[in-house]
Amino acid sequence: xxxxxxxxxxxxxxxxxxxxxxxxxxxxxxxxxxxxxxxxxxxxxxxxxxxxxxxxxxxxxxxxxxxxxxxxxxxxxxxxxxxxxxxxxxxxxxxxxxxxxxxxxxxxxxxxxxxxxxxxxxxxxxxxxxxxxxxxxxxxxxxxxxxxxxxxxxxxxxxxxxxxxxxxxxxxxxxxxxxxxxxxxxxxxxxxxxxxxxxxxxxxxxxxxxxxxxxxxxxxxxxxxxxxxxxxxxxxxxxxxxxxxxxxxxxxxxxxxxxxxxxxxxxxxxxxxxxxxxxxxxxxxxxxxxxxxxxxxxxxxxxxxxxxxxxxxxxxxxxxxxxxxxxxxxxxxxxxxxxxxxxxxxxxxxxxxxxxxxxxxxxxxxxxxxxxxxxxxxxxxxxxxx
Amino acid sequence: xxxxxxxxxxxxxxxxxxxxxxxxxxxxxxxxxxxxxxxxxxxxxxxxxxxxxxxxxxxxxxxxxxxxxxxxxxxxxxxxxxxxxxxxxxxxxxxxxxxxxxxxxxxxxxxxxxxxxxxxxxxxxxxxxxxxxxxxxxxxxxxxxxxxxxxxxxxxxxxxxxxxxxxxxxxxxxxxxxxxxxxxxxxxxxxxxxxxxxxxxxxxxxxxxxxxxxxxxxxxxxxxxxxxxxxxxxxxxxxxxxxxxxxxxxxxxxxxxxxxxxxxxxxxxxxxxxxxxxxxxxxxxxxxxxxxxxxxxxxxxxxxxxxxxxxxxxxxxxxxxxxxxxxxxxxxxxxxxxxxxxxxxxxxxxxxxxxxxxxxxxxxxxxxxxxxxxxxxxxxxxxxxx
Numbered sequence: 001x002x003x004x005x006x007x008x009x010x011x012x013x014x015x016x017x018x019x020x021x022x023x024x025x026x027x028x029x030x031x032x033x034x035x036x037x038x039x040x041x042x043x044x045x046x047x048x049x050x051x052x053x054x055x056x057x058x059x060x061x062x063x064x065x066x067x068x069x070x071x072x073x074x075x076x077x078x079x080x081x082x083x084x085x086x087x088x089x090x091x092x093x094x095x096x097x098x099x100x101x102x103x104x105x106x107x108x109x110x111x112x113x114x115x116x117x118x119x120x121x122x123x124x125x126x127x128x129x130x131x132x133x134x135x136x137x138x139x140x141x142x143x144x145x146x147x148x149x150x151x152x153x154x155x156x157x158x159x160x161x162x163x164x165x166x167x168x169x170x171x172x173x174x175x176x177x178x179x180x181x182x183x184x185x186x187x188x189x190x191x192x193x194x195x196x197x198x199x200x201x202x203x204x205x206x207x208x209x210x211x212x213x214x215x216x217x218x219x220x221x222x223x224x225x226x227x228x229x230x231x232x233x234x235x236x237x238x239x240x241x242x243x244x245x246x247x248x249x250x251x252x253x254x255x256x257x258x259x260x261x262x263x264x265x266x267x268x269x270x271x272x273x274x275x276x277x278x279x280x281x282x283x284x285x286x287x288x289x290x291x292x293x294x295x296x297x298x299x300x301x302x303x304x305x306x307x308x309x310x311x312x313x314x315x316x317x318x319x320x321x322x323x324x325x326x327x328x329x330x331x332x333x334x335x336x337x338x339x340x341x342x343x344x345x346x347x348x349x350x351x352x353x354x355x356x357x358x359x360x361x362x363x364x365x366x367x368x369x370x371x372x373x374x375x376x377x378x379x380x381x382x383x384x385x386x
Numbered sequence: 387x388x389x390x391x392x393x394x395x396x397x398x399x400x401x402x403x404x405x406x407x408x409x410x411x412x413x414x415x416x417x418x419x420x421x422x423x424x425x426x427x428x429x430x431x432x433x434x435x436x437x438x439x440x441x442x443x444x445x446x447x448x449x450x451x452x453x454x455x456x457x458x459x460x461x462x463x464x465x466x467x468x469x470x471x472x473x474x475x476x477x478x479x480x481x482x483x484x485x486x487x488x489x490x491x492x493x494x495x496x497x498x499x500x501x502x503x504x505x506x507x508x509x510x511x512x513x514x515x516x517x518x519x520x521x522x523x524x525x526x527x528x529x530x531x532x533x534x535x536x537x538x539x540x541x542x543x544x545x546x547x548x549x550x551x552x553x554x555x556x557x558x559x560x561x562x563x564x565x566x567x568x569x570x571x572x573x574x575x576x577x578x579x580x581x582x583x584x585x586x587x588x589x590x591x592x593x594x595x596x597x598x599x600x601x602x603x604x605x606x607x608x609x610x611x612x613x614x615x616x617x618x619x620x621x622x623x624x625x626x627x628x629x630x631x632x633x634x635x636x637x638x639x640x641x642x643x644x645x646x647x648x649x650x651x652x653x654x655x656x657x658x659x660x661x662x663x664x665x666x667x668x669x670x671x672x673x674x675x676x677x678x679x680x681x682x683x684x685x686x687x688x689x690x691x692x693x694x695x696x697x698x699x700x701x702x703x704x705x706x707x708x709x710x711x712x713x714x715x716x717x718x719x720x721x722x723x724x725x726x727x728x729x730x731x732x733x734x735x736x737x738x739x740x741x742x743x744x745x746x747x748x749x750x751x752x753x754x755x756x757x758x759x760x761x762x763x764x765x766x767x768x769x770x771x772x
Contacts (some may be wrong), residue, residue, distance in 0.1 A: 053708060074696045077607040094698050098716040121512040126525055128511055137511055181582075196567075196614065204614060221463040228582065228590060309459045312480050322439060330484040 001364055004369065005161055006154030007199045007246065009047055013086050014151045015085040017068065018144065025140040026063055026205055032115035034140055035131055037123050041141040042069075042295040044319050045249055047084040050075070055094075056103055056127060056147035060110045060364045062080040068110050071102060082203060114351045129235070135323040145318050146325050147338040153362060155248035156340055160360050160371035163209075163241045163250045166190045167374055170239060174232060176385055177257050180212060187211040187238060187241070190254055197244045201245055208241030216265070216353030218375070219255075220344065222310060234385070235262050235352045242321045251342050252372035253346050253358035255383040264275070265355070268305070268347050269378055272355040275299040275345040279313050283327065284367050293329045315361055329384045387724070387750055389757065391547055391587045392540030393632065395433055400537045401471040404431055405453065411526040412449055419502035420447045420526055421517055422510050423527055427527040428455075429633055430705050433470040437590040438462070441480075446496045449767035454496050456489060466512040468589060490516055500770075505706060531704050532711050533724040539748060541634035542703060542726055546746050546757035549595075549627045549636045552576045553760055556597070556625060559619055562644050562771055566598060567614040573597040573627070581631045588632055595629030600652070602739030608696060608732065619770065620645050620771070622739045628707045637728050637759035639744035642767040651741070654691070654733050655764055658741040661685040661731040665699050669713065670753050671723050679715045680730045691733050701747055725749045726757070 022045070026034055036042055043049045046069065056070040062068075066088040071079055073091040080089070090110070091102040107130060113320045114131040118140055128135065156374040162214070170187050188211040190296070191287065196202045212225045215233035222238075236257070242251040255269065275296050282292045294314045300309055312328035325333050327341055346356030361369045371372050375381050401757050412420055422428055422445040432455065436443045441458040443712050448454075452474040457465055459477040462675055466475070476496070481485040493516060497503065501519040512726045514521065521747070534542070556573050570643045574597040582588045601619035608624075621763055623644070628637040641655065661682045668678045678698045686695055698714035711719050726749070732742030745756045 053712065074609060078612075081610070081612060093716055094716075097714070102716065122510040124508040124510060125505065125514055126507040127524075128514075137515075181699070184725060198471050201611065202614065223464050226464075226467060226587070226589065228588065229586060247620065279588070319440060324440065328480055328483070330480070330488065 001150065001153060001362065003157045003362070004154055005158035005292050006039050006151060007158045009246070010084055010151055012085055014149065015045065015047065017149070019061070019085065021144050022140055023063060025144065026061070026118065029100065029118065029136070029138055030116055031136065031138070031141070032063055032133075033057070033111055033116040034118040034209060035123070035127070036061070036120060036141060037127050038120055038141070039041060039063055040319050041120065041145075041325070043206065044145055046087060047083075047247070048082045049203060050246060051205065053134050058161075059105065059125060060107075068186055070106055070110075070373055080349075093173060093240050099200070108113060108132060109251065143326060145323070146316065147317065148326060148340055149338075152248065152318065153338070153340070156250060157362065157371050159243075159245040159248050159250035160252070162191055162194050163252045164372045164374065165241070166194070166211070167241050167252045167254070167324050169373070171206065171254065171256060171375065171383065172256060173257070174237070176232055176234060177230070178232045180230050183213055183232075184199045184211050185227070191241075191243070199246060206247035207243075207245055209241065211241050213239045214354065219354035220350045220352070222347040222348065222354050222356070232258060234259050236265050238354055238356055244321055247319050249317040249319070250360050250372060251317060251321055251358050252374060253344065253356060254381060255355045255357060258383055259385040261378055261382055262347065264352050266305070266378070268352065268355045271300060271303040271305060272345060272347050272357070273376075276343060276357060279327070279343045279345055280361070280368065283314070283335060283341060283343060283361065283363065285335055285363060287367065289325055289327045289331045289333050289335060290329050292327045292335070293331075300347055301347070308347045308349050310348050311346065314343050316341055319351075335363055337363050351383075387536065387539060387748065389543045389748070389755070390496065390540055391544035392537060392582075393411060393544045394617075395632070396470055396472055396537055400535065401431065401433065403535070405447070405471065406412075407530050411530065412447070412504065415504065415522070415524055415526070415592060416502060417495055417504040417522065418519075419523070420504040421445070421509070421513070422447070422506060422527060423513050424506050424527070424695065426705050426709070427506065427604060429592065431471075431529055432473060432488070433505070433633070434465050434468045435589060435633060437591065444493065444513060446488075446493075456492055456496075472710055489658045494518060494759070495687065497533055503504070517563045528710060532702065533722055534704065535724075538634065538704065539724070539726070542636060542746065543757050545629075545631040545634050545636035546579070546638070548577055548580050548631060549629070549638045550758045550760065552580070552597070553625060553627050557640065557642060557761065557769065558649050559646060560623070560642065560769055562620060564616055564618045565614070566611065566616050568570045569599055569618075570597050570614070573764045577627075577629070585632060588770055593629075593631055594631035596625065597627050599623045599625045605740035606734040606736045606738070608740050608742070616698070618644060621648050622651050624740055624742055625648055630707055635703040635705070636746050636748065636758060637703060637707055637744050638760060639742060640760050640767060641739075641741050641743060642761075642769060643764075645762055645771040647768055650738050652764070654735060654738065654741045657686060657689040657691060658731060658733050658743070662729060664742060664746075665713070665729045665731055666754065669721060669727060669747065669749065671721055671749060673721050673750065675713045675719050675721060676709055676715050678721070679717075683715065686731070686733055694735050695736050697732065698729050708770055721749055723751045724748050738743060
């Protein structure tokens with residue numbers, strides 16, 4: 001498998017191959033058309049990134065012939081500049097618009113009467129209701145996105161290399177009293193500068209990174225970054241870098257210590273490390289995702305942490321930093337080569353803190369290979385205080 | 387009307403009044419429940435800002451009794467810290483989750499059998515299909531958001547004051563050769579620092595500003611900020627500041643010149659100014675929004691710019707920087723006191739540039755009042771070159 005970093009937009013052949021796969025799935029499901037509204041799916045098939053607002057962007061894929069992309073008139077140059085592959089652009093004047101010039105006037109004629117039309121689960125009701133014919137909810141594109149091509153692996157490798165380098169800088173320069181706002185500005189700036197230096201045509205609509213840390217006073221609540229003046233603390237901190245570089249994602253996280261490791265942090269750190277090692281062993285082709293999460297959760301249960309779990313073992317990464325499939329109980333799908341997961345079992349104890357490492361991991365033919373890296377042990381992750 | 391700036395979260399009475407209004411609309415439409423998935427509507431009714439991802443956040447409002455908020459377990463502390471008003475938090479383990487612990491297991495019991503349930507137009511198909519009973523598409527909350535309370539006007543006034551101040555700094559310090567990336571970093575930084583200095587508990591999930599400019603080589607394409615190394619130019623530039631400060635929005639934009647005004651820019655600038663003056667005259671209580679846009683467009687048509695129009699006269703601002711209602715042909719709603727619109731007619735000529743000023747404007751009992759401000763005339767907007 002390719003793990004040579006790539007930072008340039010997909011060649012037309014890559015986009016064409018993705019569309020061929022969509023059409024294969026359409027044939028299998030006897031669909032005449034597939035309608036995509038999801039900005040992530042549209043980016044995947046066109047290389048054009050949009051942010052949803054009241055002016056709809058809708059992709060209509062017929063079984064044969066041109067793909068139509070319904071867009072606001074305002075966006076024609078923007079779409080033309082970024083999109084890759086053959087697209088029949090159909091623009092509408094504005095939303096709302098006078099009778100005869102609205103998006104629906106351009107949308108309806110794209111379908112032959114009585115057709116079978118595939119629709120995404122996330123399709124908004126107002127678009128769903130506007131689709132003529134028989135509508136079948138089926139997440140064809142989301143399914144295809146789960147297994148990555150060599151090109152996608154190259155793009156995610158590139159994003160992972162940058163995240164790893166900047167994350168190591170952050171750890172090596174970590175000091176008591178550094179604030180969340182200063183760390184966030186400094187290291188997200190480093191990431192952006194590297195991406196732009198490599199690729200000056202960087203698409204800022206598809207390049208976003210979160211760089212934060214949580215000291216142990218709040219890290220039991222892993223989505224809490226509300227106090228941006230909070231400071232790095234002696235008792236333990238968890239870093240979080242997650243984002244997309246020109247549309248392809250990565251994630252790396254570590255729990256680390258400044259000065260010394262509090263006695264009460266040692267057991268949860270060790271149990272997390274044990275759960276993580278088991279996750280690496282089990283996240284291999286052929287295992288079910290559900291099984292991995294069940295087994296990993298057992299490690300925490302046995303250690304008495306059943307009440308201290310907040311999330312699954314991992315999620316996938318692709319054209320977003322967080323997407324299906326999931327290493328999660330209840331998600332009974334087989335792991336396949338070419339999938340990418342975060343491996344990030346964590347344990348959360350109010351008063352002591354959160355304990356979690358995360359890496360972006362590629363599933364190979366025979367096992368897995370981490371695309372991000374960083375220090376791992378308690379010793380490596382204990383840094384001197386100046 | 388209050389235009390005293392406010393930057394603190396809504397008092398409980400403000401949230402309660404909004405919910406009362408939702409329930410009045412529910413009675414009028416004979417709804418037993420209303421289901422909200424829109425992050426903007428949920429923020430409006432709870433003060434909690436979420437970013438949609440695969441773990442659904444859903445608000446269920448019964449005609450009487452507690453409002454239920456279905457959230458991932460991971461988000462309980464986060465919701466508790468920010469939300470205002472009485473909420474019955476119902477958490478689910480994870481998405482996906484084992485049988486009996488999924489979001490649907492918590493969602494279904496919230497409804498009595500055979501109820502009439504109101505649903506938003508943007509409701510994703512997978513949530514829509516999970517709602518039991520009779521489902522009626524009706525944008526009750528979006529409708530209420532169109533007329534602002536004194537509190538909301540105070541919040542938008544605050545955001546507008548900051549945007550105006552920083553926008554004036556940007557104009558006064560504008561120089562040939564400044565790059566988009568440096569201008570964007572400097573002035574979005576100024577905005578963020580002011581907001582945080584005023585309100586240290588700032589919610590970064592609800593505080594986002596875009597600060598960009600477009601030189602005349604790209605400003606005919608008003609959504610094009612793709613080249614972040616592009617430089618301020620002699621021939622004319624258009625600024626764009628748009629965003630939300632702790633969840634309440636504003637917008638201010640100007641077309642300005644460095645050194646001198648090119649001869650070919652004078653007519654489009656003057657026509658834009660004339661269209662803008664007419665828009666201010668017409669955007670008053672009692673007029674229809676459609677009528678305003680038609681009349682404003684006539685100014686451009688008469689000047690020969692029929693093919694150079696890309697967007698409507700204005701949009702509203704509230705808990706987002708861009709929302710309904712719209713000053714747009716085809717949008718036949720009456721303007722009411724307490725509404726807020728951008729007034730921003732623009733004209734776009736490839737090779738010459740885009741010409742647009744935008745201000746955030748409050749509709750008063752008798753007319754309107756701009757909440758943002760800046761220089762307006764060609765003379766005021768021509769700056770010396772160092």
